Amino acid sequence: MFHRNSLCEGRHNCMFVLAFGYRTKPLQSIHIPKDEPVKKSDSKTILMTAFEPSGDALGAMAAKGVFARDDSVRIVGLGGKEMEEAGVELLAHTSDEAAMGLHALGEVMRVKQLVDKVRKWLGENEAPLHVAVDSPAANFPVCKIARSHSMKVIHLAAPQMWAWAPWRIKKMRRLTDHVMCLLPFEPVWFKERGVDATFIGHPAMATSEAAPLQLKGDSPKVLLLPGSRSSEIKANLPMQLRIVELLKQEFPTASACIACREEDVPRVQPLAGEVPVVGDKLHESLEWADVALTTSGTVSLHVMQHAVPMIGMYKVGFLSRIGAKLLLNTPYRLLPNLIAGKEVVPEFIPCGDATRAIARSVIQLLRDPSALETQRRILREEASQYAAHHPSEEAAAIILKHV
Structure with missing residues (x-):
């Protein structure tokens, strides 16, 4: 099988034979070394990674929106039950319990193993985009790997750099193309520091009609x-x-x-x-x-x-x-x-x-x-x-x- 450019070159060879009575040098067969695996390329494959239950819910929300607009898109990544039910192909299930504070120390090796799974997958597959959902500490290593594969990177839920460690904005500028913000004041903060950002609202703020619980007891x-x-x-x-x-x-x-x-x-x-x-x-x-x-x-x-x-x-x-x-x-x-x-x-x-x-x-x-x-x-x-x-x-x- 030839690439498109090869087909064009073959057509020109035939024209030279008819016009001048000789052939140009025949095309050389394409040689792929055995130690270099052929990557599966798909321009409509998206890598999405979420490491916590809250990120799983956000990732599922975004995935549903993507599939509603274009059902030919494939989303592969890390997440939980909600992302899987939304149609995301999971490389691994992330934990049900989010790590916070000092408890996160025990999660370091687990996160490293998950990141290695993504690294291996990107070594065998191509995708144009990585969507990093929440959890910046876990997601930044994945963003770095994605960048090494010339992928675009979007963050869903802005890292709260405005709250602590604002010096991380330098890393953010290197490792993201766009931030989808859930809080209305965040886009201004990021844009002032050279990072493109958009406020998209928050799923928790969707209007919901519900009847009050019927429980015994008076006010308050x-x-x-x-x-x-x-x-x-x-x-x-x-x-x-x-x-x-x-x-x-x-x-x-x-x-x-x-x-x-x-x-x-x-x-x-x-x-x-x-x-x-x-x-x-x-x-x-x-x-x-x-x-x-x-x-x-x-x-x-x-x-x-x-x-x-x-x-x-x-x-x-x-x-x-x-x-x-x-x-x-x-x-x-x-x-x-x-x-x-x-x-x-x-x-x-x-x-x-x-x-x-x-x-x-x-x-x-x-x-x-x-x-x-x-x-x-x-x-x-x-x-x-x-x-x-x-x-x-x-x-x-x-x-x-x-x-």
């Missing part, structure tokens, strides 16, 4: 959101439950509910006592709630989207707290506060027991109708920045533009 109704990682649940839920007990001393009719992923119910239930636990009913729970006790992370965006007044809390270890004080460039951890650029939601990041301090803050909020309404109003205003965005469609358009 307190929703507990302890997080999704085992370490988060163990650190935050016991303190949240103690806060509920203190609230009941002030509000005897108060009721509570714990909302989590269905897969987390077996871990949450043994700690919950008599407080009901609901799985995969976050929107229904938020429609039910008068106030929420939430950990930091994406879940706080869901709370903001429903305009439920909240208190933010995230218990950390002593070393993590010291590290945060030394490295963080922002006074806030909770996403609604970061988006607003001010403290709309009281937030607590204790390394010890802050039960009484947080309970006092909740009691103060519940006793002040004006404060409750002010927080609801600001949450609605900040959430309105997402109203015109459709992240799956916008992510797909940017990805396909770079293929």
Whole structure:
């Protein structure tokens, strides 16, 4: 089989025979050394890598958007159940538990093995684009490999360089062509530093109609959101439950509910006592709630989207707290506060027991109708920045533009 240029050259040889009565030098056969494998080339293959459950969800969202626009595209990479169900061909399943802080040290070898799988695949296959989903520490080595194969690189979910280690922007400029941002203030920050970026909205901010949960109990109704990682649940839920007990001393009719992923119910239930636990009913729970006790992370965006007044809390270890004080460039951890650029939601990041301090803050909020309404109003205003965005469609358009 000849390449297209070879076919053209063969046609010219025939013309010379007819016109001048002789043949040019025949084409030499193409020799491929045995120790150099032939790469499988496909201009519509995309490499997508996600290392955490949150990245798996984002990757699935983007993949669905891509396939809806062009079902001839092939996406191969690292991810979890959601990406696989969306149609991504997985080279390996990433872990169900995201590593955070010092716990990430045990993940180094696992991540190295996953990166080596990608390296091997790229040694045998060609793809024009790498989509790095969240997890910059794990994804940067993959981005570097992709660059060595002359691939374009897009980041889905901006590395939070605006929060800590801003000097990493030099690496970002080398290893990315575009950043798809989930927070409205991020594109300006990146563009000012020479990195192309676009705000695409956030899947957590999609409008959702849900009927309130039908649970026994009167107001105030307190929703507990302890997080999704085992370490988060163990650190935050016991303190949240103690806060509920203190609230009941002030509000005897108060009721509570714990909302989590269905897969987390077996871990949450043994700690919950008599407080009901609901799985995969976050929107229904938020429609039910008068106030929420939430950990930091994406879940706080869901709370903001429903305009439920909240208190933010995230218990950390002593070393993590010291590290945060030394490295963080922002006074806030909770996403609604970061988006607003001010403290709309009281937030607590204790390394010890802050039960009484947080309970006092909740009691103060519940006793002040004006404060409750002010927080609801600001949450609605900040959430309105997402109203015109459709992240799956916008992510797909940017990805396909770079293929």
